Amino acid sequence: MGRTSRRTSRRTSRKRSKLAGRAVAASAALILGGSGLVAVNVYANADETGGRSPDARTQAQNQGGGQQASTISCPDVGNQLPDVPQGARAEVDRELAALDSQITDAYAKFAEAEDKNSVLGPLAERRRPTIENIRSAIDRDGSPPENLGGMVPCTLQADDDGGGGAQQGGVPGQGQSQGQGQAGNGPEAGDFVDITSVRPNVRKPRNQRGASRGTFTTDCGTNENGKFNPDNVIVAPGVSNGAHHMHDYVGNQETDAFSGDGDLANGDTSCRNQGDKSTYYWPVLRLQNGNDENDADADGGGRDKNVGEIQTPDQVTLKFAGSPVGKVTAMPRFLRIITGDAKAFTNGDVNANASWSCTGFENRQLKDKYPICPDGSKVVRTFNFQSCWDGQNTDSANHRTHVAFADRRSGRCPQGFRAIPQLVQRVVYDVPPGPGFAVDSFPEQLHKPITDHGDFINVFDQRLMQRVAKCINDGRRCA
Numbered sequence: 001m002g003r004t005s006r007r008t009s010r011r012t013s014r015k016r017s018k019l020a021g022r023a024v025a026a027s028a029a030l031i032l033g034g035s036g037l038v039a040v041n042v043y044a045n046a047d048e049t050g051g052r053s054p055d056a057r058t059q060a061q062n063q064g065g066g067q068q069a070s071t072i073s074c075p076d077v078g079n080q081l082p083d084v085p086q087g088a089r090a091e092v093d094r095e096l097a098a099l100d101s102q103i104t105d106a107y108a109k110f111a112e113a114e115d116k117n118s119v120l121g122p123l124a125e126r127r128r129p130t131i132e133n134i135r136s137a138i139d140r141d142g143s144p145p146e147n148l149g150g151m152v153p154c155t156l157q158a159d160d161d162g163g164g165g166a167q168q169g170g171v172p173g174q175g176q177s178q179g180q181g182q183a184g185n186g187p188e189a190g191d192f193v194d195i196t197s198v199r200p201n202v203r204k205p206r207n208q209r210g211a212s213r214g215t216f217t218t219d220c221g222t223n224e225n226g227k228f229n230p231d232n233v234i235v236a237p238g239v240s241n242g243a244h245h246m247h248d249y250v251g252n253q254e255t256d257a258f259s260g261d262g263d264l265a266n267g268d269t270s271c272r273n274q275g276d277k278s279t280y281y282w283p284v285l286r287l288q289n290g291n292d293e294n295d296a297d298a299d300g301g302g303r304d305k306n307v308g309e310i311q312t313p314d315q316v317t318l319k320f321a322g323s324p325v326g327k328v329t330a331m332p333r334f335l336r337i338i339t340g341d342a343k344a345f346t347n348g349d350v351n352a353n354a355s356w357s358c359t360g361f362e363n364r365q366l367k368d369k370y371p372i373c374p375d376g377s378k379v380v381r382t383f384n385f386q387s388c389w390d391g392q393n394t395d396s397a398n399h400r401t402h403v404a405f406a407d408r409r410s411g412r413c414p415q416g417f418r419a420i421p422q423l424v425q426r427v428v429y430d431v432p433p434g435p436g437f438a439v440d441s442f443p444e445q446l447h448k449p450i451t452d453h454g455d456f457i458n459v460f461d462q463r464l465m466q467r468v469a470k471c472i473n474d475g476r477r478c479a
Helices: 086-112 116-139 261-265 462-473
Strands: 030-032 036-038 071-073 155-157 192-194 215-218 247-251 279-283 285-287 315-321 336-340 355-358 370-372 379-384 422-429 437-439 453-457
Touching: 071 086, 071 116, 086 116, 116 155, 215 462, 279 422, 315 462, 336 379, 355 370, 370 379, 422 453
Parallel strands: 192 370
Antiparallel strands: 030 036, 071 155, 215 315, 247 279, 279 453, 285 437, 315 422, 336 453, 355 379, 379 422
C-alpha cells in the first residue's frame, strides 16, 4: 500500500498540569458523602463571557413542552458493512467519513437551534446521496446490504437515554447543567461515580491445562513527543480529521491518515525495542480547568467541541498476554484491531469495551462512567483488545469481523478463529479527583466515557513477533 498524498501530522504542544495549584474550581462539583454530585460545570469553555452560557445553548430543548434532546443519533452505516469488495474499500471509507462530517455539521446547527427537529430533514438530504454512493460502489463488484436506504433518517436522543435508544423529539431527562460550555456538549454529573461505591466486578476465565501463561511487554513511552492528530488511518484512511477528535500516539511516529503499510514499516518508533514499529493510539484525555490547548481553533480540537488541557499519561503499559485454553499463534504483520466504539453513546454498548478505574481499585471496572478516585489514587483507562483472529485477513470492511473476543467464561475463540497474543493497554493519569476531565469524542457523542476506544496496527518485525508468541507459549515474562 503506497502513499498517494502527503501532509505533515498536526501536533499540539502538550501542557503538563502541576498538582500544586491544579484544582478544579469549586463550582465544578460538590461531592456529597463521597458519592453524590451536584452543581457541575464540567465542560465550561475558557472563552465564555461571564462564565455562563445562554439557556438555549445549554439545555437542548425541543420545540414544545420543554422536553430535552441532547444529541443526534444516526444509524452507523459502517457497522452494517461486514463485506466490501477490496476495489471499493477506499471509496466506501471516504463516503463513511463524509457521513461523520455531515453529522458533525448538523450537531453544530442542532446546538444553536431552538427547534431541534429542524436539523433532521437537511441532514437526511445530505446523507441520502452519500449512502447511495456507498451502495453503488459495492454494487459494482458485490452485493450491498438491502437495508442501506433505511439508514438515511436520523433521530434525536436524550442524554438519559444512552445505550443506543433514539428518541424522536426527545424525552425528559437530566439535561446539562447551566453554565456548561460547548452548547451542553458534556460530560455531566451523572457521567461520574465514586469508585469506592462500586463493587468488585472483574472475572477472568481460569487457566486450563495447556494455557499460554506468559506475557510480553513493550515500552513505547507516554507520548512525551507530543504526537497528535485527529485522523484515523484504520477507519478513514486518506481523510484528514477523519476522527473529529484528537488522538494520542505512541510507537510509530509516521502514523497519520495517509500512512500506508510501507510508510509504517519504514517509520521511526518511540518503542524501546526498535523491532516494534506498531501504531498504538487512543483519544486524548483533557482537563477542564479553564485552560485550552493550542488546538482550540483547530480540527479535532475546539472546532469539533473538544476543549481543555491535554494530559500526558503518567504511565502507559502495553502488554501482550496468552490464552487460558491453549497456545497462541503470531499475529500477521499489519493486522489492524479496534477495541471499543467511538459512537457507543448512540450505537449502544454492543461494541463498547474500554473500561475506567483507579489505581488500587482495578478489580472494579466501569464502562459507562468516569471514576472519581480517592486522594492518592490515579485514573486508569484499560483497553483489552480482541484475542482471536480469522487466520486470513488483516482487516475487514467494518474493521471488526476479522477479529473476535474469546468467550468470557470459557476463554475459547469462536469456531474458525485462532488465538493470538492479546494486547492489554493500560493508561494512567494523575488528575485532580472529581468530575473535571473527559476524553475527546465525536461532538454528538457528548464526551461520554462509554465512547472510549483504542486502535492498534501490528508493525512488529516478523522475527520479533515470533519471539513474542514463543515467550507467551513458554510461560515466560519477556520485554
